Amino acid sequence: MIDTTAVDGTCPRCGKAAVSQLEATPWCPSCEWNLEAYDEKRSRPLFGWRWLDRRAHHLGYRMTRRQFDRLLGRPLDATGAGAATVITTVASVVLFLGVATLAGTGIWLVVGHPFPGPSILLAVPLLALAIGLRPRFGRLDPYAEVLSRDRAPELFGLVEEVARAVGSPAPDVIAVDDDLNAYAQAVGVRRRRVLCLGLPYWGALGPQERVALLGHELGHFVNGDPRRMLLTQPAFTTLGSAADLLRPAPSTERGLVEMVGAALGRVLQWPLSRLLFALHLVLVCVALRDSQRAEYLADELSAKAAGTTAATDLLDVTLRVESMELAVRREARAGHGPARWRAAFDEARVANAGRLPQLRQLSAREEASLFSTHPPTGLRRLMLDGRERHEPAVVLTEGRSARIDEELAKEYETVRRNLAW
Structure with missing residues (x-):
């Protein structure tokens, strides 16, 4: 059962009574005072840091309302290319070309050089990375x-x-x-x-x-x-997949040399993985x-x-x-x-x-x-x-x-x- 409870006190903006649904932080139903408030007890953590989740909520709320105000009463047809559409499309093309370049370079190192040879040491990881970042076309749900x-x-x-x-x-x-x-x-x-x-x-x-x-x-x-x-599919997947591929795996090495090597690898991989993931979040936010x-x-x-x-x-x-x-x-x-x-x-x-x-x-x-x-x-x-x-x-x-x-x-x-x- 959904409960509506009147809240003692009035809206400081318009003087109307504030209300609450589902034990949420009260707001004014007349002028929407406090509707923007970040309700920690009813919000799922987004990043895990309270201050960052709060800022992300307020930014998301403002962007959502600004888009609503901009679109209200205007045509919604899909023919007009807005800034978000252009950025998403350009980013997708660039990312696809980047993956294609990785694949092409890997193939060239294999077929354009004597085999076996030292070029194979670079060709294999390039091809593996291109395969890991390839576009996904989706498939029918097997449970449907x-x-x-x-x-x-x-x-x-x-x-x-x-x-x-x-x-x-x-x-x-x-x-x-x-x-x-x-x-x-x-x-x-x-x-x-x-x-x-x-x-x-x-x-x-x-x-x-x-x-x-x-x-x-x-x-x-x-x-x-x-x-x-x-x-536009690469904009939603490529950078996130790259961040996952570069994320350091938990170390299971016991020897001193192996432990030092793993530590050096993490020093290089972790910041690059986090940078790619941050870029992924920004691009997905724009695309959405x-x-x-x-x-x-x-x-x-x-x-x-x-x-x-x-x-x-x-x-x-x-x-x-x-x-x-x-x-x-x-x-x-x-x-x-x-x-x-x-x-x-x-x-x-x-x-x-x-x-x-x-x-x-x-x-x-x-x-x-x-x-x-x-x-x-x-x-x-x-x-x-x-x-x-x-x-x-x-x-x-x-x-x-x-x-x-x-x-x-x-x-x-x-x-x-x-x-x-």
């Missing part, structure tokens, strides 16, 4: 259950309708799993588009919220999210600014497909995902399927409806971070509220939604057993 069109024609048809509504190509693979989540990604050298629906999440949503979920996830194929683009813009655009595409009301309702679901998980697990243990999952979650929604405005505000504090892939849920909701309202382009009836659940009956039962266990 891939569906066929013959197995779920209604679901495939709905996905294709929503894809047309948001201007996205249809996914090449549709899969389901037992996570309380959903995602879209491109995998492999051929960049096959994958849509994966977590059945506990999907099963607890209403029909139009399901359309909103599909609209958001399929929107990631056209919203310019740098996390899903092959060109554009990723957060892409999330706002995916929300707008969700609203175009399902209607603004359904898209904002889906964002409110995100604020209550813990309540959803409790409801779904409880009903799964009782032997019930998705119909009862949804009913139980709807009951929890009604019970907590009055707390939503403050939960939205609190999310701006607790979800703001230098390294968050998503903007705070409350700000995403405000962004949609401040834009043109949309009527549904795709309407999912209760009957059709029920037929989709019937198609997935076997998968639902597997997930229900997993949740019950």
Whole structure:
């Protein structure tokens, strides 16, 4: 149960009563005084040093709010290249060329010099480093259950309708799993588009919220999210991988010479590894600014497909995902399927409806971070509220939604057993 408690005292800025949710540090719901505060007892350590975590929180909060203010009321389309996009793209190209240079130099040392010879001593580590830093293309989650069109024609048809509504190509693979989540990604050298629906999440949503979920996830194929683009992938991985490769391993040497050698190695490796990791953090922080813009655009595409009301309702679901998980697990243990999952979650929604405005505000504090892939849920909701309202382009009836659940009956039962266990 989520508790809202009034706090003795008033806001020093506007004189209104301060409030608290979830035992968080109080803030003013009227003028948002103290909403920026770093709440140590509810924040996960980012760097492990309190003073640094506090500074990082305040910087992340300010950057997040500044981006929100800049984007509010402006086009969110992915065609404009902002500073974050340019920096991420240029850095990715430079890093890729650096890895290619390592590989090319290693190959040249092998084929361009007599073998065996002293050149092999340099060629091997260069090639090993290039292999360790090579671009990763991703792969399909082995725990995801891939569906066929013959197995779920209604679901495939709905996905294709929503894809047309948001201007996205249809996914090449549709899969389901037992996570309380959903995602879209491109995998492999051929960049096959994958849509994966977590059945506990999907099963607890209403029909139009399901359309909103599909609209958001399929929107990631056209919203310019740098996390899903092959060109910008090196910015997210290369420097971090290099830092891991150069990080000194714990010494197990016992001889004096070996211990001295290991110590000298650590003197060289440790500062270089930390420098690369620091550069990695800076680059990822910059790249994620554009990723957060892409999330706002995916929300707008969700609203175009399902209607603004359904898209904002889906964002409110995100604020209550813990309540959803409790409801779904409880009903799964009782032997019930998705119909009862949804009913139980709807009951929890009604019970907590009055707390939503403050939960939205609190999310701006607790979800703001230098390294968050998503903007705070409350700000995403405000962004949609401040834009043109949309009527549904795709309407999912209760009957059709029920037929989709019937198609997935076997998968639902597997997930229900997993949740019950």
